[in-house]
Amino acid sequence: MxxxxxxxxxxxxxxxxxxxxxxxxxxxxxxxxxxxxxxxATLMPEAAALVAVNDEMAGWETSLAEGDEILFFPPVAGG
Amino acid sequence: MKFAVSDVSIDPVxxxxxxxxxxxxxxxxxxxxxxxxxxxxxxERLEYEVYRPLAEKEGARIIDEASERFGISNAxxxxxxxxxxxxxxxVIVCVTSAHRSEAFAACRYIIDELKNRLPIWKKEHYVSxxxxxxxxxHCAAAG
Numbered sequence: 001m002x003x004x005x006x007x008x009x010x011x012x013x014x015x016x017x018x019x020x021x022x023x024x025x026x027x028x029x030x031x032x033x034x035x036x037x038x039x040x041a042t043l044m045p046e047a048a049a050l051v052a053v054n055d056e057m058a059g060w061e062t063s064l065a066e067g068d069e070i071l072f073f074p075p076v077a078g079g
Numbered sequence: 080m081k082f083a084v085s086d087v088s089i090d091p092v093x094x095x096x097x098x099x100x101x102x103x104x105x106x107x108x109x110x111x112x113x114x115x116x117x118x119x120x121x122x123e124r125l126e127y128e129v130y131r132p133l134a135e136k137e138g139a140r141i142i143d144e145a146s147e148r149f150g151i152s153n154a155x156x157x158x159x160x161x162x163x164x165x166x167x168x169x170v171i172v173c174v175t176s177a178h179r180s181e182a183f184a185a186c187r188y189i190i191d192e193l194k195n196r197l198p199i200w201k202k203e204h205y206v207s208x209x210x211x212x213x214x215x216x217h218c219a220a221a222g
Contacts, residue, residue: 048214078201
């Protein structure tokens with residue numbers, strides 16, 4: 001299954017890329033993040049990280065579909 | 080305009096004027112400023128990264144929630160992005176209502192939810208030359 005992954009702020013700095021196309025067996029957003037920590041050794045899980053799918057906030061248990069765009073947000077700090 | 084992201088200075092007078100309403104007896108304003116210190120470090124400047132498509136959508140949603148929950152008349156919020164200097168306004172929330180209690184409560188709700196939910200990240204640049212992402216254990220390593 002092919003999906004597009006985008007990284008922001010700290011995650012972008014840790015992976016060294018803003019986005020990438022990923023071909024993987026499929027699963028949840030949490031499983032995809034874990035897969036990406038295997039690909040990028042410097043990508044560190046964060047307890048307060050958030051995920052969005054196709055420009056909508058989503059839960060980590062969300063099942064991903066072919067062509068989805070997954071946004072990995074490190075802990076937010078607005079205000 | 081209820082919620083906006085801006086890459087230029089926030090005008091607090093214009094912001095207040097945008098929620099003016101003759102039926103309202105209360106205006107509550109929150110301004111978040113860039114301060115010169117954080118957790119023992121002297122801060123020189125600060126940088127906000129915003130993912131606009133979702134921040135704008137979620138920001139408008141938060142203001143709608145506040146309107147429904149507290150019955151206020153008007154609310155607006157502007158959040159900055161880009162590089163900010165000390166004493167710049169990073170965020171402003173303005174709420175008007177018939178009476179003060181609901182305006183205070185709604186203003187508090189909006190700023191608290193915004194901090195927790197909007198895809199906005201803050202990088203502090205310290206006088207020491209180091210910079211790091213705020214609220215993150217691994218920031219120091221990121222440089």
